Amino acid sequence: MSLKFQNGIDKARIFRFLQNTALSTLCFHRRKVHMARNNSPKVQVLYDLCKNNFTPSGTPPPSPQDVQKLSSLLDTFGPKDVGLKEESPDDDQGLGIFGLNQQTRVDRWVQPITYLDIHECNSFTMCIFCFPTSSVIPLHDHPGMTVFSKLLYGSMHVKGYDWVEPAIIQDNKGLNYPRVRLAKLAVDKVLTAPCVTSVLHPKSGGNLHCFTAVTPCAVLDILTPPYRENLGRKCTYYKDHPYSTFGSGAQIDNGKEEEYAWLAEIGTPDELYMHTGLYTGPAIQA
Numbered sequence: 001m002s003l004k005f006q007n008g009i010d011k012a013r014i015f016r017f018l019q020n021t022a023l024s025t026l027c028f029h030r031r032k033v034h035m036a037r038n039n040s041p042k043v044q045v046l047y048d049l050c051k052n053n054f055t056p057s058g059t060p061p062p063s064p065q066d067v068q069k070l071s072s073l074l075d076t077f078g079p080k081d082v083g084l085k086e087e088s089p090d091d092d093q094g095l096g097i098f099g100l101n102q103q104t105r106v107d108r109w110v111q112p113i114t115y116l117d118i119h120e121c122n123s124f125t126m127c128i129f130c131f132p133t134s135s136v137i138p139l140h141d142h143p144g145m146t147v148f149s150k151l152l153y154g155s156m157h158v159k160g161y162d163w164v165e166p167a168i169i170q171d172n173k174g175l176n177y178p179r180v181r182l183a184k185l186a187v188d189k190v191l192t193a194p195c196v197t198s199v200l201h202p203k204s205g206g207n208l209h210c211f212t213a214v215t216p217c218a219v220l221d222i223l224t225p226p227y228r229e230n231l232g233r234k235c236t237y238y239k240d241h242p243y244s245t246f247g248s249g250a251q252i253d254n255g256k257e258e259e260y261a262w263l264a265e266i267g268t269p270d271e272l273y274m275h276t277g278l279y280t281g282p283a284i285q286a
């Protein structure tokens with residue numbers, strides 16, 4: 001065998017060796033990345049999904065596929081995934097919605113709702129609200145926003161409206177009758193965990209909603225895009241008045257009056273008692 005030929009075989013062997021080494025290194029690296037993804041806390045996977053799919057303008061809104069993907073992931077969340085412990089009604093200092101005596105009527109407002117910020121950026125807000133029994137987030141809107149709400153534990157009453165479009169407005173008829181706009185009831189139910197994720201959209205699904213805690217409960221919320229007053233996304237509170245309060249200002253089907261309400265803009269309600277707590281769940285690598 002000539003030296004030249006032998007050199008050729010050696011080169012081929014070296015090339016094959018390098019090729020195999022490179023391939024196994026690549027495979028090892030891929031395995032590591034795959035393992036790292038599999039081992040990521042769920043909240044990190046949730047963050048990555050939001051980061052990759054949501055935009056600061058919220059236009060266009062998330063696609064049905066994106067909504068489905070995010071909802072499916074959120075459906076699997078429980079309190080432990082975000083560092084919470086489920087509170088039982090016995091632990092609660094709140095005193096129930098029903099059968100309140102004078103003392104409890106005072107106490108019911110003493111317990112604040114706790115707000116936990118997980119992540120906030122230009123494209124979305126990821127946060128948790130922890131409610132003591134009977135606490136309320138009064139009726140408020142999410143202009144141009146999509147909101148995912150996953151009840152982590154407990155029971156909560158949700159009432160949600162969407163604006164009737166085109167807008168039907170009645171201007172004030174005296175001091176006690178402010179400017180009101182017609183809305184249609186979209187949601188009016190009690191959710192009990194474990195349950196699927198609720199989603200509201202800019203113009204459907206109950207974009208204006210009110211939460212009342214039936215038992216101690218917690219909700220993981222994702223809002224996209226986030227509230228930004230300077231960009232026209234301000235949180236406004238409302239009071240709902242029965243359709244009959246303002247008579248027949250709008251043409252609606254007979255017998256459907258219960259499905260409609262007139263909403264009047266109000267300031268931040270006094271009964272909204274909220275404080276900020278510290279998120280203690282898995283940290284997010286942003």
Ligand SMILES: [Fe+2]
Pocket residue numbers: 140142147209
């Ligand atoms: Fe909300």
